[in-house]
Amino acid sequence: MFIWFLLIVALVALYKYGTRNFDYFRAKGVPFNKPRFFVGSRLGMVLKTSNMIEFVEEIYNEFRNEKVSGMFEFNHPAFFIRDPELIKKLAVKEFDSFMDHRLVLSEDAEPLFAKALFGLTGQKWKDMRATLSPAFTGSKMRLMFKLMNEVGSKMSKTVCDKINKGADNKVEFKEFSRKFTIDIIATCAFGIEVNSFENANNDFMRIATKATNFNSSGMLLKLIGFFGFPWLMSRLRVKFLDSELYDFFDNVITETINTRERKEITRNDMIDLLLQAKHGKLEYQEEKSSSDGFATVEESQIGKQKVKTVWSNQDLMAQCFIFFFAGFETVSNVMTFMAYELILNPDIQKKLQDEIDAMNAELKGGDLTYEDVQKLKYMDMVLCETLRMWPPAPIIDRMCTKDFLLEYDNKKVQIEVGRNFYIPVYSLHHNENYFPNPNRFDPERFSDENKKNIRQDCYLPFGIGPRNCIGNRFALLEVKTIFYYLLLNFNFEATKDTQIPIKLANNQATFQFEKGLHCALVPRTK
Template sequence: MIPILIFLGFITVLYFWLTSPHQYWSKRNVKTGKLSIFGDTLEILFAKESIIENTQKLYDSVKDARYVGVFQFRIPSLLIKSPELIKQICVRDFDHFFNHRNIFPEGAEQLWSRNLVALKGQEWKNIRCTISPSFTSSKMRYIFDLMNNNSQLFVQHFLQNHEKIVEVEFRDAFTRFTNDVIASTAFGANVDSLKERNNEFYLMGKEASDFASFSKKVKLFLYFLIPRISAFFGIEFFGEKVTSFFMNLVTESIKIREERNINRMDMLGLLIEARKEYQKEKVVVETKESCFAAVEDHFDKNIEQYLTDADIASQVFIFFFAGYDTVCRALGFMAHELAANSDVQERLIEEIDENRTAEGSPSFETIANMTYMDMVVSETLRKWPLIAVVDRVVTKPYTIDPELPGEKPVHLEKDDNIMISIWSIHHDPQYYENPEKFDPERFSQKNRNNIQPYTYIPFGVGPRSCIGPRFAILEMKALFFHLLSYFKIVPVAKTRIPLELSKKSIALTSIDNFTLGLEKRNK
């Protein structure tokens, strides 16, 4: 009898612990959808819903509203639906929302805690200003040459196959391509992962970006539910092997370059150079990024940030992490859409042929001036954004004033969470007619200006948006320029049209790993 009472007592305590936050938004006059004991995200853990299906369900749960209250297990978040409110939070009143939420408990992940995504407040701004020059047009020109070389290697690999149509699992192939691009542009290393299939760069990148395994998803949910306990028990997401690999790679590379006075314009070299400038001249930098203009009064304008080896390792890791997986998936979605929309592919091939030269590789200026290529990439990133959901944390109390009938002031407290579903905004029919259709004409010169501001945000919005959109877009354009110069991308028996999203992975990806065919062109 006593064991039964203990069990019932435990269940009762657990129930109240899980549901105790569920009055949070109703007390603040915020509508919520139908709540379960475990909040709104349990289906993702057990692969019952993809992250897109889950987020879209929450977005649609309250009609004709600018925001909706949701719960990530016990954690209340305010899902913002209004483009005007997105601007207000992420740009105009950015000083109230300038941090991201901690994905991992403080200090739990050495590689993660010092990167640009995880840093907060003044320290985030200092690092952002320090590494922003790495993404200028002049630096991108140099990096674009490396991308061209990697793209040529990628295409040559498949040209050696003499079958009429080569069936390719592009999830794997594009991951190897993005791995090689990051190896060359971040570390100055020459890697051919299609040939050297088990090179250490590739294996570590694959391990770091694994979001499909059940164990990784359980760890993420434990971080959300019980962050302090997770940190106490040393639960690691990336693991010691991955952390040691990147830390050792960066520290050894820095040591060799400094001892031998090696200067390279890759990401690691640019960060080393930034550190040298601060050491040599004690430079005090004032940011000139226009997106900071509205928040200068809330940060120290004078930036004096010394980059430690750990800082550099963290920045290079997030660069690798983002470039390895997110760009790979964007490439996969673009390949699928070209295979499913042959008219779009034919028009893109025509533009590529018009811009080809005897040398074969396009220049930086050539790619920049390819109008239809830009339209196709833009539509890919609308329909399949690299990151489905972004967040902000309230850094000081804030009130959302009422605007619509029935609304009341919403008082947000410090450390409240804000969510923005990029996917849902991009697929909302009030902003995009027939949003499920792949239509590059949305981004023609004629139509682009008709897109409502803050409804196209594939890289986020405001000062805390992604720092590397130029890099990702250049990489996509370079690869498809070379690939479509020699091949057409066609559906094969395993190709699913329409595309079906995987429910196993937290990241947005295809269930069939983008299995498509490469058919050699008759030129």
């Protein structure tokens, strides 16, 4: 009997602990999504009955006319901000009070994430942002473009030759695009040529696949543990990523850095730029104008400051890892969504190919240049609309670093240090008040005549404020370059295996197609 009594007491204590914050928003007079024990607002995603878009849209639409509402990340209360003016105020004007992300992975649990720019907090983040931002200016992208272009051109030729020799022209586009992105990252970040179309099982591809596999039951349990019980995961010393990943990046980066420094090798790639930053030789260069595309976000004053921080090789390894991670998975996702929309809209695909053909004729056999890519206006329009329809991060967050009194509509709501708020990027991009007929893929929204009508605080494919995506120029350039060569040589067409309309995978961490994008690369007759 006593054992049953202890068990009941333990269960009651566990329930009380798991629901201790559930009255948080009621006390503040803020409407909130009714939380469930243990999972908070994430029941559908934990049970894999809904996907990330459905999760964001459900929370967004529940109190659609409210500027602010509440939700729960397991038992952690988080604000949900719908109003673009409030979003801009908190993420830009009041940035000092909302500087960080709520990172559930500590440095002990995940040093590669925690030491990377995305995971750093406070002054460390400011110093690293200022250290890295000079590496991502238009002038540095111009130098790196030669490497990127060589990969795009060479790999497209490999694909053309294989298909012309009778290879199957049907591909799963996500895996197909990953081969491009892994080769570009390997070349532009680490100075290593891979050619994944010739060697699909190379170490970079194997490690990248392992690093981005969040769909296994083990990884799901880890995510739940880090979100719901971070103190327990820390106490148990659970690591989020496989130890092989650390060894791989440590070996590759250490060896590359030592070789570069010993032999004084210069390649104008990311390792070069990081070494310059390490030795304090990399400074931000202000540019008179930017033609990198409408979706490009400008660097804040934080990123333009001079810093004297001395960074270790481990610090540099973390930056390479996050660059590798984002450049591989996120960019291949964007490419897959863009290919999907071009398959659904052959008239748009044809118009884009006409622009590419005109550029190719203008080159007269010469090499594509950085400036040539920036002249592809319709390419930029198509990519911008893809990023609107399918933003790389459907929801983003900021964490309160100083107690802040939020005032709106005659309300005053205190946000304490450690509380975070979410910005529903996908829902803003699909709100008919900001984008008429939002479910229609229409690149003309971003024409010279129309883009002036787009509210910058409602179009957030790369985030907002000083903590926006530092690699946005690289990502845009990468997608444009790869699609230039692919569409120059192929039409994207549906097959019997193409899922239309597309369905998204129901999982906790990723934003991708349920069954992939199966399509055909049909050689063009010119």
